[in-house]
Amino acid sequence: MSTATEAIRIIPKSPGANDEGQWLEVSMGPQHPSTHGVFRMDVVLDGERIVKLKPVFGYLHRNHEKIAENESYLGSMPYTDRLDYFCSLTNNWAYALAVEKLAGIQVPERAEYIRIITAELTRFQNHACLIGFLTQDMGASGTPLMYAFREREKILDLFESLTGARMMCNYMRFGGCRVDLPAGWIEQARAAVASFPRFLDEFEQLLASNEILMARTQGVGVLSKEFAVNAGVSGPVLRASGVNYDVRKADKYGIYDRFAFKIPLGEHGDTYDRYMVRLLEMRESLKILELALRDIPAGPIVDPKTKIRGFRPKPGEAYAHIEAPKGDLGFYLISDGSSNPYRYRVRPPSLVNLTVLEELCIGHNVADVVVILGSIDIVMGEVDR
């Protein structure tokens, strides 16, 4: 994080070339509604065109990893909620998975189903809201966003009745989940899931052929396949560039291998494809949800052998990653046999996806930066940790 001195600065294009005109260095953010949090970009402009763009992080840095090194294994669980605060349940899952790998814990069948249901609901609400934010960044003053929030409300109600909190769920535990589904939850979830296809049709009808959306997104911020792979981009941004890589299929963590679903792929890798991939992914999530809500078995929700108090895994290390809504979310843990992790590392998908931001933006207008950044889908809680 570099300290901002001036918000706007005029700089010469090259030393001694003043007559050709000047570049303008603009500090975009950190208090800017389009940057989705406290995020800054040092942008160098040639007129309205982007010449250079340097992302600046650290405004929300609280050294989550250091805090976790001084916390018991269980004590870090509520902190993971606060990484990507839109998707606390997938964060919980990734961390629980890493600890389960580290200590060799088995998860009962019912807990696996609950994990899949909550993770896919999280993915659905994240993508719906992201599309809402993206259109708002383009000037569609709130209508798609409000539609998305209306549906998200149903999902948050489900989360609240299950976990007691709407966003900071703190629900997964090592070897299962914290509490069992309350009575009537599955019926409520089925009703919500059954109502989503109608919402998606409406959403698609509203946006997919919208002229402004197409003009603002098609051909904007094109990310090539090779560069996306090399830059470690993951999640919908990667798949919009046509790379078939989804951790749910590649790693088959949990019980994802039991569900038939497709991975939507983009063709051009532009902002429109990133939007479309998310829309299609929501439909695939609904397929998984329908199957999981139909097949969920009865049984225990947590491995009874796992200790709540005094949990000390044997020395060693483990890395586990999952397909979070934002991308490939990984947790790397080193245990030295004590009750705290020796090393606790989060592999944040939002941060790594920002690697490509400069390349995507160069040559476009300032207004397009807002749209491109919106389509990458970042949450600063995770970027800065």
Added chain:
Amino acid sequence: MFGEGILKGLAETARNFFGSYVSKDRLTTVQFPEQRLPQIEAARNFPFLVYDGEDWQQGMRCVSCFICEKECPPKCIFIEKSTDKKPDAVGKPQFYPKVFNIDVSVCMSCQICVEVCPFDAIKMDVAFEHSTNNRFAGLLWDKKELAKPNEYYRQIHPIEAAAVDAALAEERAKVAAKAKAAADAKAAAIAAAAASTSVEVATEK
């Protein structure tokens, strides 16, 4: 088609407006202070200490074992142990907290203290209107402010409380049975001792 989208949007608004007279589902706004949504069983806000019976000091379940203080992720619990003992929820003599403070400005409502407590002494409250004009003292709750009766717990988390009550009743019955057995054994021993002495006395005579 120009204007089609606007008409569609207006139709949706009109449907919601007139529909709100007919269907309760379309009337989503809750007039908050007057109206409230029904409580959810799993809801959680800040922790409180459960006590049994009438006297909050006598019936407090907490035995000041420091587990919640150690496990609390943001370290917002502060406990000082008593020097004497009093009977706990199941009747065993135990220490009790001389000081039990929770700084709710630091608490993040994660419920880990509830999960790790082996004595069912700390539970999550659902009350949320706690604004105060003092940032420090007003948000540092002591033992008296935290103590709430078991009836209140039953009221806010009925299903969970029923399970806890059943487990505690079983535990109490076990302790009582053990105490009774011990008392019986003691009485029997005394009786036996008395009998043997009387026999000795008799033989002496």
Added chain:
Amino acid sequence: MTLETIESEIEANVPGCVLEIVSNPSPSGQHSLRIDPAHAVAIATFLRDAEPLRLDYCSNVTGVDWPGKEISEKVKIKKLVDGVEQEVEEVRKTQTLGHLEVVYHLYSMEKKHGPVILRMSTEDRADRVHLPSLTPVWRSAEFQEREIFDLYGVIFDGHPDLRRILMWDGFQDHPMRRDYVEPDDFEYEPTPHDEVLERARQHRTIMGVQ
């Protein structure tokens, strides 16, 4: 493909490299490969491009701090005691230097396998903290290596833009190191614990308040 075959593949294709398999005793069974910094870029390029592996996706890059330990060992030495040579046991204490370690988790998007874990260590924790950057091989390492430079103080040679990323430019120390001392900024806290309590006491006496 096991780690042993990967090791022999690399040894056959990158001449002169020094590899070591670091076994992981935990149930996860994720063993790793320690590579020597001098050949790191060649090894990384080989792993990325060579056909059987094609580890084109560098997922996670992270630092680990291993501070120096004091090792006390009993040594038997011969000494002249009262003119007679005797064996005397003596406890000798040595301070190890410690090192910083960088761990790379590699996957293949094309072949969908992984992780292959690479580790590199610096020589110590003070001055000899240079390691080659793998950003030219995998661009995804760029921000994560910057983060390691910021939080651990490993200097990556060949990194295109090695600046602090999370802390501000004027910041001095590396906060993720295990011996990092927090700045002594005291803030009133109603429920002070252990070291905070101690600090609060010190500040109160300095300020003249009980």
